[in-house]
Every structure is written in C-alpha cells, then in structure tokens.
Amino acid sequence: xxxxxxxxxxxxxxxxxxxxxxxxxxxxxxxxxxxxxxxxxxxxxxxxxxxxxxxxxxxxxxxxxxxxxxxxxxxxxxxxxxxxxxxxxxxxxxxxxxxxxxxxxxxxxxxx
Amino acid sequence: xxxxxxxxxxxxxxxxxxxxxxxxxxxxxxxxxxxxxxxxxxxxxxxxxxxxxxxxxxxxxxxxxxxxxxxxxxxxxxxxxxxxxxxxxxxxxxxxxxxxxxxxxxxxxxxxx
Numbered sequence: 001x002x003x004x005x006x007x008x009x010x011x012x013x014x015x016x017x018x019x020x021x022x023x024x025x026x027x028x029x030x031x032x033x034x035x036x037x038x039x040x041x042x043x044x045x046x047x048x049x050x051x052x053x054x055x056x057x058x059x060x061x062x063x064x065x066x067x068x069x070x071x072x073x074x075x076x077x078x079x080x081x082x083x084x085x086x087x088x089x090x091x092x093x094x095x096x097x098x099x100x101x102x103x104x105x106x107x108x109x110x111x112x
Numbered sequence: 113x114x115x116x117x118x119x120x121x122x123x124x125x126x127x128x129x130x131x132x133x134x135x136x137x138x139x140x141x142x143x144x145x146x147x148x149x150x151x152x153x154x155x156x157x158x159x160x161x162x163x164x165x166x167x168x169x170x171x172x173x174x175x176x177x178x179x180x181x182x183x184x185x186x187x188x189x190x191x192x193x194x195x196x197x198x199x200x201x202x203x204x205x206x207x208x209x210x211x212x213x214x215x216x217x218x219x220x221x222x223x224x225x
Contacts (some may be wrong), residue, residue, distance in 0.1 A: 102154035
C-alpha cells in the first residue's frame with residue numbers, strides 16, 4: 001500500500017460544478033498536510049494548507065479526517081482555469097528526519 | 113522576485129556522463145529539497161537540507177549526491193548517469209524543514225540516452 005494515495009482521475013466536470021476528491025495516508029503520526037496544484041509541465045504550487053478544523057479559501061475548502069486518515073479538497077463553482085493536477089502532501093517526522101510524501105495527483109479537467 | 117531558480121532547464125546526457133543541477137533561492141529559506149517526478153508517480157524526495165551545512169537522504173537517494181554550498185544554493189550531482197534517472201527534477205525551498213509550504217523551481221528536464 002502506498003503511503004499517500006490519490007485517485008488519479010481524470011475528473012471531467014462541467015464549468016460551475018462542485019467537485020471533491022480525497023487523499024488517504026497510511027501513517028497515523030502524520031503531522032502536516034497540504035494541497036498543491038500542478039499545471040501541465042509546470043512546477044507544483046501551494047494551493048492551501050489543511051488545518052485540523054478545516055479551512056476555506058474562496059471556492060476551495062480543505063478538510064482533515066484524522067480518524068479515517070484522509071484529507072479532502074472541495075472546489076465549488078469550478079472554473080476552466082481550475083483544470084490542473086492536484087497533489088496532496090503529507091509530512092510526518094521520524095525521530096531524526098522529516099518525511100515528506102507527495103501523492104501522485106488527481107487530474108481535473110473542467111469543460112465549458 | 114526570482115524565488116527558486118534552477119539551471120539548466122533541459123539537458124540530454126549519455127549513459128555514464130556526469131553533471132550537476134544547480135538550484136538557488138533568494139527567499140532566505142533555511143531548508144532546500146531535490147525531487148524527481150516521473151509519469152504517473154508523485155514527486156519523490158531525493159535529498160534535502162534542513163539547514164545550511166546539513167544534508168539528509170530522502171526516499172530515492174541512490175545514484176545522487178548533493179551539496180549545500182551556502183544558504184542560497186543546493187546542488188544535485190549525478191556522478192554516472194543511467195537511463196533510469198531520466199526524469200523531471202524539481203528543487204524546492206521552505207522556511208523550515210517539512211512543516212512549511214515549499215516553493216518550487218521551474219524544473220529541469222533530464223534525458224539519459
């Protein structure tokens with residue numbers, strides 16, 4: 001089992017729709033969580049951090065479920081410009097080093 | 113604001129050749145990272161440097177070496193390139209190790225023939 005798993009998609013949804021995807025992680029000691037966005041052949045860019053109480057940034061809502069060990073990203077009123085690959089990032093510290101794991105990404109395509 | 117700068121952007125090598133990928137950041141970040149990204153896989157951490165003067169192995173360090181030259185610069189060296197090292201390489205930096213969001217460079221597309 002991968003340490004961080006994402007549905008690769010693609011999710012193909014019409015403009016204006018609401019779309020959500022999850023990311024599961026296997027290490028219960030994981031401490032920090034992020035969603036990154038990556039456009040085709042570009043570098044990843046931070047979309048938002050994920051806080052324990054859940055957080056919202058405009059049309060984007062991120063949530064953490066520690067009991068079930070997953071994080072989620074909800075996009076409301078989707079725009080064409082939201083088409084990208086969304087990477088979840090999970091970090092857990094071992095006794096001597098940080099361990100940063102990227103998911104392989106969920107591809108989202110918004111159609112007009 | 114340059115952020116994280118990687119050079120070169122593209123490179124083709126023959127098996128057995130060596131090369132160094134350069135990375136510099138101007139955000140006064142303490143931590144720097146090297147990742148590789150292959151099709152269908154997430155970014156995998158090769159090496160990181162939590163602070164100037166320290167380096168540590170990540171998930172896939174074999175075949176690579178790194179140098180944290182100073183606070184700004186973190187280089188990745190392939191001593192004897194192999195076709196399995198064909199990938200896109202990203203350098204990143206953050207204020208602190210692991211717990212901070214990371215800022216990425218544009219990437220280096222490396223092909224080993």
